[in-house]
Amino acid sequence: MIQTLLRQIPKVDDLLKRPEIEILLNTYPRALVLSAVRTGLDVLRKALLDGRSKRISYDDLVMSIQSYLSESRELHLRRVINGTGIIVHTNLGRSQLSTEALNAVREIAGSYSNLEYDLEKGKRGSRYSHVEGLLCELLECESALVVNNNAAAVLLVLSALAAGKEAIVSRGELVEIGGSFRIPDVMQQGGCILREVGTTNRTHLRDYEDAVNEQTGLLLRVHPSNYRVCGFTKRVSLEELAMLSRKSNIPLVEDMGSGLLLDLEPYGLRDEPTVQHSLAAGVDVLSFSGDKLLGGPQAGMIVGKSRYLDLMKTHPLTRALRVDKMTLAALEVTLGHYRDPAEAVKNIGTLRKIAMTSNELEQYADDLRVCLGEAAISADVVPVLSQVGGGALPTQELPSYAVAVDIPSFSPNQIEARLRCARPPIIGRIVKDRYILDLRTLEREEFPTIQQQLAALVAEGA
Ligand SMILES: *Cc1c(COP(=O)(O)O)cnc(C)c1O
Numbered sequence: 315m316i317q318t319l320l321r322q323i324p325k326v327d328d329l330l331k332r333p334e335i336e337i338l339l340n341t342y343p344r345a346l347v348l349s350a351v352r353t354g355l356d357v358l359r360k361a362l363l364d365g366r367s368k369r370i371s372y373d374d375l376v377m378s379i380q381s382y383l384s385e386s387r388e389l390h391l392r393r394v395i396n397g398t399g400i401i402v403h404t405n406l407g408r409s410q411l412s413t414e415a416l417n418a419v420r421e422i423a424g425s426y427s428n429l430e431y432d433l434e435k436g437k438r439g440s441r442y443s444h445v446e447g448l449l450c451e452l453l454e455c456e457s458a459l460v461v462n463n464n465a466a467a468v469l470l471v472l473s474a475l476a477a478g479k480e481a482i483v484s485r486g487e488l489v490e491i492g493g494s495f496r497i498p499d500v501m502q503q504g505g506c507i508l509r510e511v512g513t514t515n516r517t518h519l520r521d522y523e524d525a526v527n528e529q530t531g532l533l534l535r536v537h538p539s540n541y542r543v544c545g546f547t548k549r550v551s552l553e554e555l556a557m558l559s560r561k562s563n564i565p566l567v568e569d570m571g572s573g574l575l576l577d578l579e580p581y582g583l584r585d586e587p588t589v590q591h592s593l594a595a596g597v598d599v600l601s602f603s604g605d606k607l608l609g610g611p612q613a614g615m616i617v618g619k620s621r622y623l624d625l626m627k628t629h630p631l632t633r634a635l636r637v638d639k640m641t642l643a644a645l646e647v648t649l650g651h652y653r654d655p656a657e658a659v660k661n662i663g664t665l666r667k668i669a670m671t672s673n674e675l676e677q678y679a680d681d682l683r684v685c686l687g688e689a690a691i692s693a694d695v696v697p698v699l700s701q702v703g704g705g706a707l708p709t710q711e712l713p714s715y716a717v718a719v720d721i722p723s724f725s726p727n728q729i730e731a732r733l734r735c736a737r738p739p740i741i742g743r744i745v746k747d748r749y750i751l752d753l754r755t756l757e758r759e760e761f762p763t764i765q766q767q768l769a770a771l772v773a774e775g776a
Contacts, residue, residue: 319362322370326351334376342383350382395760397742399714399752401667402572402704404492406741408605408612410663415610415647422643429639442627444642448649449617452575455593457623459616459632460604460645465495466635467601467614468569472504474626475565475599476531480509484517484550486543487536491571491705497536506531516548522558532565533558535597537587539571539705556596565598565622571705573602573615575652576659581669586707589617598622604641606704609664610648611641667754668702672713679715679753685761686717689769693717698745700754716750719768723775729768736767 329335329351338347354375361367394406402408411419422429432439442459449458461467472481481501488510490496501508509530511521522533533555552568559566574588586607592600599622604613614635616626626632637645651658659665670678679695686693696718699711721729726749733740740763742751751764 316362319370320359323355323359323362324370324372324375326355329355329375332376335379338380338383342386346383346386347379350379350386353382354379392738394739394741395763396755397716397740397751397764399698399700399716399743399754400703401664401700401755402606402702403755404704408704409609411611411644412647412651412661412663414651414661415644418643418647419640423640427639427643429642441637441639441642445646445649448646449615452649452652453589453593453617455617455619457618457620459623459626460637460642461614461616461632461635462637463605463612464569464571464601464603464614465491465500467616468497468500469504470626470629470631470635471567471569471599471601471616472501472506472532472534473631474629475567475622477505479506479531480525480527480529481506481532481534482509482511482522482525482530483534483536484512484521485510485514486512486517486547486549487534487538489536489538489540491539497534497569515543515546517550518548519550519554519558522550522555526558526562526564530562530564532567535566535568537569537571540708542709552592552595552597559596559598565619566596567599568592568597568601570600570602572606573604573608575608576655576665578607578668582712583668583702583707583710585710593618603704604645604648607664607702608648609658609662611644613637613641613645668712670714670754672715675715675753678756678758679717681758682717682751682753682756682761682764685765686719686768689765689772691719691721691765691768691772693719696745696748696750698750698752700752712754714752714754716745716752718745718748718750720748721768721771721775724771729771732771733767738763740764740767 335347335351357378358367358370358375396403396406428439430439430441445460446458450456461470483497488497498508509525511517511525535552535555555566570589570592574586577588578586589600589602597618599616599618601614601616604610604615616623648662651661659669676695683693683695694717696716698714698716700714701711719729726744726747729749730742730744733742742749
């Protein structure tokens with residue numbers, strides 16, 4: 315029986331002669347059609363073999379071939395609507411660039427530029443010159459270097475300052491950021507010998523002092539981005555470490571994780587130190603991300619004293635970790651916004667979303683509820699908590715508002731799955747057994763799409 319069915323599966327060559335497939339051959343390259351036909355036949359064969367399909371439908375086969383082909387035209391990397399409320403969502407691409415930064419990327423990526431050309435001298439210049447001045451101006455530091463991301467920045471700092479030497483770090487700061495970035499592993503990769511001091515919860519100045527010897531290359535401070543140690547704890551202040559660093563003539567290096575340049579206290583977020591604070595406390599070399607709280611493109615900033623930065627600028631790794639021109643274009647504009655803090659909060663999406671007040675969010679959520687109501691979708695405005703994300707401020711949440719949506723004949727999990735696969739995908743979450751979209755990360759322009767997608771589900775369920 316199954317053998318008879320399998321024998322009835324059309325042959326590739328016969329299919330290619332059928333009028334429906336011939337039309338496709340006029341639209342798509344032959345190799346693509348051939349591959350879609352083969353995929354269609356494979357899927358059909360498997361469905362017959364494991365009993366999911368009991369017969370061969372020529373129309374279904376053609377339809378599946380057509381859909382493979384139209385899918386193959388879609389880009390794999392695509393925009394999504396973020397309804398999670400997590401502002402710096404690493405899985406969803408972290409920060410969104412400002413309009414001005416996007417325009418700069420467009421212009422620089424689509425034309426020739428003075429990327430490595432000194433226009434005044436008419437000869438070779440340095441790609442690192444474009445944002446160094448701006449970083450030094452904003453942070454009042456001697457020198458700056460930008461590489462591919464903060465992981466690269468940490469690797470370069472350790473390689474340039476402490477290869478073959480010991481790097482002293484507290485046991486409370488042996489961080490794993492997620493995935494494969496673990497401080498001890500990066501140190502090993504940078505050729506340093508990890509010299510752990512103190513304990514998980516308590517490290518004293520004397521622990522650092524006792525560990526310093528002629529093999530010491532640097533003192534390392536790592537920001538506990540995505541965790542907090544609480545209870546009976548002790549962490550040495552940056553000022554104390556800076557004193558030890560000066561006394562022993564060993565550089566003090568800090569991996570700050572997120573590059574926060576503005577105090578977030580006015581927005582209710584405490585305990586996330588700014589880059590300026592660390593530099594003022596006496597850190598010699600500091601690294602941070604471009605696309606976390608800074609709100610710019612993926613990049614790794616290294617700032618601090620020239621005598622150390624010069625070693626990095628000439629290090630062979632720098633070429634391998636170098637930053638792209640699109641990144642530099644976006645970064646220059648993003649950093650420029652920080653010349654005026656009010657401009658920064660207005661233009662940089664990450665900061666704007668952090669700064670949104672609870673009242674604004676409640677009104678905004680009500681606007682979405684009304685918009686959904688116009689399409690007969692039942693929704694309520696509910697209070698929720700949003701997270702900053704991106705390995706920053708792990709213990710603090712921002713009060714926000716969401717719409718909770720109910721659709722007859724769909725469970726919250728089903729709504730979540732269907733919207734996740736919509737075009738464009740809408741990413742929401744389930745809170746107290748209801749599907750919710752947090753307004754903190756939504757844009758008003760996205761309301762009509764959300765309305766359409768949910769209305770389609772309502773219609774399907776009716
Ligand atoms: C996020 C983070 C990193 C990695 O930064 P990327 O820009 O993602 O490479 C390194 N160290 C700390 C402490 C971090 O929080």
